Amino acid sequence: MAFSILVCIKAVPDLASGGTLAIAGPWIDETVIGWCMNHYDAYALEAALAIKDAATDITVDALSAGPDRVQNTIRRALAMGADTGIHLAMNAVGRLAPATAALSIARFAKTKRYDLILTGAMSEDEMHGITGPMIAAALDLPCAAAAVEISLDVAGRSLTATCEMEGGMAEIVRLPCPALLTVQTGQRIPRYPSLSNTIRSRRQAIERAVPDETANHTPTVDTLRVSFPQQTTSCQFFEGTRIEKADRLLRLFNDNGWLK
Amino acid sequence: MIQNKCLGTVLIVGETVDGRLSAGSRDLGNQASRLAGQFNGQAVGVLTGHDIEQVARSWSKTAGMPVIVLDHAQCRYPNPPLTASGVGALADECSPLAVCFPHNMRACQAAATMAWRIKAPCITAVDAILKESDYFVLKRAVFGGKLRESVSVGHVPMVLTIMPGLFSPSVSLEVPDHSPSVETRLLADTNHRFIPQGINRRKDTDQALERAQVVVSAGRGLKGPEYKGLLDAAAGMFKNAAVGGSRGACDLGWLPHSLQIGETGRTVSPALYLACGISGATQHLAGMRESRTVVAVNTDPKAAICNLSHYAVIDDLTVFLPVLRERYDRMRNKGDEV
Numbered sequence: 001m002a003f004s005i006l007v008c009i010k011a012v013p014d015l016a017s018g019g020t021l022a023i024a025g026p027w028i029d030e031t032v033i034g035w036c037m038n039h040y041d042a043y044a045l046e047a048a049l050a051i052k053d054a055a056t057d058i059t060v061d062a063l064s065a066g067p068d069r070v071q072n073t074i075r076r077a078l079a080m081g082a083d084t085g086i087h088l089a090m091n092a093v094g095r096l097a098p099a100t101a102a103l104s105i106a107r108f109a110k111t112k113r114y115d116l117i118l119t120g121a122m123s124e125d126e127m128h129g130i131t132g133p134m135i136a137a138a139l140d141l142p143c144a145a146a147a148v149e150i151s152l153d154v155a156g157r158s159l160t161a162t163c164e165m166e167g168g169m170a171e172i173v174r175l176p177c178p179a180l181l182t183v184q185t186g187q188r189i190p191r192y193p194s195l196s197n198t199i200r201s202r203r204q205a206i207e208r209a210v211p212d213e214t215a216n217h218t219p220t221v222d223t224l225r226v227s228f229p230q231q232t233t234s235c236q237f238f239e240g241t242r243i244e245k246a247d248r249l250l251r252l253f254n255d256n257g258w259l260k
Numbered sequence: 261m262i263q264n265k266c267l268g269t270v271l272i273v274g275e276t277v278d279g280r281l282s283a284g285s286r287d288l289g290n291q292a293s294r295l296a297g298q299f300n301g302q303a304v305g306v307l308t309g310h311d312i313e314q315v316a317r318s319w320s321k322t323a324g325m326p327v328i329v330l331d332h333a334q335c336r337y338p339n340p341p342l343t344a345s346g347v348g349a350l351a352d353e354c355s356p357l358a359v360c361f362p363h364n365m366r367a368c369q370a371a372a373t374m375a376w377r378i379k380a381p382c383i384t385a386v387d388a389i390l391k392e393s394d395y396f397v398l399k400r401a402v403f404g405g406k407l408r409e410s411v412s413v414g415h416v417p418m419v420l421t422i423m424p425g426l427f428s429p430s431v432s433l434e435v436p437d438h439s440p441s442v443e444t445r446l447l448a449d450t451n452h453r454f455i456p457q458g459i460n461r462r463k464d465t466d467q468a469l470e471r472a473q474v475v476v477s478a479g480r481g482l483k484g485p486e487y488k489g490l491l492d493a494a495a496g497m498f499k500n501a502a503v504g505g506s507r508g509a510c511d512l513g514w515l516p517h518s519l520q521i522g523e524t525g526r527t528v529s530p531a532l533y534l535a536c537g538i539s540g541a542t543q544h545l546a547g548m549r550e551s552r553t554v555v556a557v558n559t560d561p562k563a564a565i566c567n568l569s570h571y572a573v574i575d576d577l578t579v580f581l582p583v584l585r586e587r588y589d590r591m592r593n594k595g596d597e598v
Binding site for chain 1: 277282283284337338340341364365366368369371372373375376377379380381382383384385397400401402403404405406407408409410411412413415453454455456457458459460461462473474496497498499507510511512513517523524525526527531532553555556561562564566567569570571572573574575579580583584586587588591592
């Protein structure tokens with residue numbers, strides 16, 4: 001029985017490879033940074049690919065909404081093993097508000113009748129954690145957040161998800177498909193692209209869809225500014241050579257009676 | 261009780277887990293009156309669960325606000341869709357200024373779902389609220405705490421998730437002559453598509469982290485599992501120490517998840533927290549904020565952890581920790597103090 005999965009991925013500023021943030025206008029300077037796949041979305045894609053690996057007749061589509069730069073992230077998803085890459089071409093300069101992204105993705109997904117939609121639990125850059133649930137709300141799908149384990153019953157068209165809670169607790173929920181899950185990091189480390197998939201991803205066309213951006217009903221939330229956190233003056237930075245710093249730290253530890 | 265037109269209502273949404281108030285809800289309740297004051301409104305609590313009237317009375321009393329219980333058998337465990345529809349119906353009824361949830365992933369889900377339905381703006385992880393002339397400025401951390409974002413919202417109601425400790429606990433100076441009211445409403449049996457099965461509680465094999473006087477903790481700055489020995493060696497200098505890690509280090513498999521410190525992991529409050537290569541994302545800080553002394557070893561002096569630290573050494577932990585241990589050994593071998 002065929003089963004289709006959509007994974008929503010976001011291109012975010014790549015800070016892991018040494019990029020640093022600079023501020024320009026009300027947001028960051030997007031011209032001086034590289035872009036990569038949101039870490040949480042990579043876990044969502046890995047969860048989808050693991051489901052695909054374990055059964056037959058499962059397709060995984062990877063979708064990203066935004067300007068042309070998101071295509072590199074879509075290629076990465078293809079290289080990891082997604083069957084189809086979809087670019088929701090949205091010309092919004094700068095950022096897409098969660099509700100805007102959710103509405104466009106939902107309108108697209110509705111035409112494809114996916115059995116399961118996966119998103120990351122949040123994005124590394126804006127950290128809202130609401131786009132996934134808003135897609136589910138727009139499509140009236142059952143939804144669970146922060147899944148760390150997914151067990152799919154393809155024949156029964158349902159899934160059981162273990163969702164992380166605070167303090168080491170986890171809630172287990174059952175959802176009928178179609179459903180949407182947001183995926184938390186931790187369960188399976190996202191795979192590296194295989195050579196054959198990387199070669200395929202370079203040749204494969206990315207499906208392009210242009211969403212109707214006109215009828216967005218949600219009230220706007222404007223970013224006024226971003227700033228670096230104020231440095232509190234109470235932190236004392238140890239100066240000197242490495243040995244001097246080590247000795248000062250040991251003196252502090254010793255004076256407090258913590259050392260053996 | 262929610263028809264106070266003069267002041268306007270701020271809904272404070274709490275939850276119970278198997279009949280007990282969640283920690284985030286307790287914290288939000290403690291902030292309720294100051295939070296409502298910020299909107300020039302009056303706090304009304306909403307508590308979801310099943311058979312929780314006693315819990316609701318006690319929450320209502322400590323938070324000093326009336327509470328409406330939304331009761332459903334499927335709310336014994338957190339149920340974001342039922343919460344969203346129940347609170348959404350209350351919002352339709354009382355036109356609140358704001359609806360505030362504690363910040364966690366499923367509250368984000370409930371907040372997003374209800375905001376979508378009532379066409380309200382949704383802002384999560386809010387840690388400061390300021391009133392301007394005709395709009396509100398909300399502040400939140402982005403990029404894992406590397407930057408702070410200020411957003412403006414001029415639309416009510418707004419749906420928010422609130423970081424713990426945004427305001428210090430409200431202290432009511434007046435002793436109320438009567439307890440605030442508690443009213444129970446049974447939620448309609450409408451949702452059959454989100455079926456809670458139960459709760460898994462992590463079984464910590466030991467309480468070493470919680471009992472330790474010193475916690476040596478590492479983040480992504482550890483660079484790889486091959487450096488874990490450096491943490492053990494550092495911990496070995498102390499009388500009573502344990503090793504922990506940030507989510508980043510645990511997700512990468514460098515440290516076991518059972519040692520993860522933070523919002524979704526363990527909470528520690530040692531005399532000394534030695535944070536090595538930890539950037540200080542808010543989720544991590546939630547698990548170690550109560551530490552009495554915090555020392556950071558980090559290559560980035562701008563890392564958020566330095567804001568919370570008392571002392572910091574700007575260095576690569578994989579180079580600094582071996583030197584620290586070597587100086588310690590030398591000091592002990594000489595038998596003299598540094």
